[in-house]
Amino acid sequence: MSLTDNADEIVTRGARKEADSMVQVEGLKKHFPIHEGILRKRAGEVRAVDGVSFSIGEGQTFGLVGESGSGKTTMGRAMLRLTEPTAGTVRIDGQNVVDLSEDELKRFRQNMQIVHQDPTSSLNPRHRVKTIIEAPLKIHDYGDAKERIERIEELLDMVDLPREYMYRHPGQLSGGQKQRVGIARAVALNPKFVVLDEPTSALDVSVQARIVNILQRIQKEYGITYLFITHDLSLLRNVADRIGVMYLGRLVEVGDVQSVFRTPEHPYSRALLSAISTVSDADKQAKPEQQKLEGEIPDPREKPSGCAFRSRCPRAFDACSGEEPSMYELGDDQEARCYLHDDRYREEPDW
Template structure:
């Protein structure tokens, strides 16, 4: 089955929200490919499919998290959604408007509604500018307010992210990592966006500081009605902030579900193995944790992905058909979707027709089953 024909099946939806309101962000069959050149003439010989036909919706006031191992494409997906990268295919809709091909003044105007908080505040803040100038910059770029109004807005933003107003006269190197990330958040909020993409916003911070930043983001969301797309490799971190989670692997989602449901009842082998890798300390947590299932091997080369299911070479539930059939994302219950031949929802005509001759889903041989 072609990727184009899978769009309907691959649609990630939140049915409870869909029945009452429209999504703020709607992604359909989004792709981001990077050409790979070879030879003396540096001709394009192939491409890396960093994002390969992803579709999902994010609703107003929701936090949607994308998690996965390094190299799975989650940061590329986030930056493509925010229109920092040009997509290779598919569509991006924001507030009911197709923004996929926006450019020039139209794209610049869109920046007021969509902001990004980057992974490392030490590299995203200009070390030669004072904090006040950094936070004020979006207001200047978008010609918002007078000089006095901008100064007042900077003071308000610093207070809102729990920083002393006097910090506006300091430079980034005079602040701790957590304080710098609060400055980055203040800068993102300066133009009153509706949607914020948070790319690993706490990975460069100490654990104790991470909790404070996550708490701050939660408070700001409630106070300002923000919608978040948060990107992280840390499932335990997003559990405390995400409404829904998309588990990504080699450019596409393997499982999507409400946060609580994903942790309580993962149905995709990749998700099971990621959850199994989360360290636990308390005896009660160990008792609730699923049986330990280690992820074997390394992430495959994206230039030479495996045939069939992309997770097949590392999967503890792999069987013969997994090497021949690339599963599509299907719903196993309301709002819970998975990309796996082991899903009951996968036993349908369009999948059965793709199975190699002599192989059926009933023939699968699974360790421990």
């Protein structure tokens, strides 16, 4: 995807003053215990999400990017309490989701939904499309049978599917059509917040743009707030208002789209951006110099001391193996977790 197309659009989105936050995440953690031996004694834990904080303005999209194993999906699921958080708070429209009882959570779920990565596994193959989309409507007592049919027809129109498809089974649909059914189900109750868990990664390239266009059109019409999870940083350039770069359970950089793409301030962000495929000379000049990451993302059970990225970082120095760096504020809406932005280490190698 081009780095220079729609530059004015990026500036407009990035410069736009953030609206009142619809979603506020503070110190969110999800740790999974490790048990060993016949007696299954606790031998440690995997810190899949380890103290993450950010906010999303109403009607905006926060893009969350990182390699597989960075904790992106776990964080999205923890925010919706599809997996129970270990600690932290998640406020959606002012309501702390973590504090809700099971009955309260069931009622509140109409305000928060998810679109899964794999549309095939997320749809019951035995059910018709009508039954799949109608399920949340029935659960939350939406109208009578006639009103529900009318709503299903509206939703199929919304995701560009013929109304007669409501009588088909998922096995009769393509991957893109299945994902559109998943989107229709997620927005059936006009939720305020939707987690998009890599909604295009399982689809052909030719279908991805159409899915993104549908999601953006729905957001514009209904003002839904999105968390867009992906491993493809280039995709977020034309989708997100702000971006969070995640590595081993922690955010290492957060900023508006313009800032992160033009001046990435963490070595990991620069490496991800430098790997984006480009065609034109202008695109090549717009991205950082190629920085190849050595090795794989470490086992989360054995994180490196200090900065978790130091074992793969081309700029690592002695301080990186000590304490983990804090987030350093680098402008109006950009911060990075890197000692290269600490005044104490200005003599260390620059970018």
